Amino acid sequence: MKPINSKEFEAVIKLPANIRYEYFIKKVADSEEVWGLYDDGWVMTSDNNGDLLVPFWPKREFAEYCAYEEWSSCTAEIIPLNTFISKLLPKIKEDQxxxxxxxxxxxxxxxxxxxxxxxxxxxxEQY
Structure with missing residues (x-):
């Protein structure tokens, strides 16, 4: 997949979370790629309730943008969409x-x- 241009990056990164989610769905279906941050395992964070979250992005540039502070040693890693759907998401669900x-x-x-x-x-289904 071709890199994202800076205008698109700047516009998309500022969108509300629900619109970025729609962008994520469309982009990953199109590219068949999901991106995560990795450093001896996928990075994790938590919400205000203490629930553990695993973050994912639609493109390398967005993941790299978030590799700062406590995640500065992480690298953006590609996850083939079929692996994401068939292996990673079931594992995340199993781990709650x-x-x-x-x-x-x-x-x-x-x-x-x-x-x-x-x-x-x-x-x-639209592809």
Missing amino acids: YKPSIFWNRENAAVLEINALLKDLEQEL
């Missing part, structure tokens, strides 16, 4: 974590695995 979609250093869309899978499957 939630996906954190497209954090922009301020907020992210946090939802149940089943809702994320349903949205991805609906989008993939």
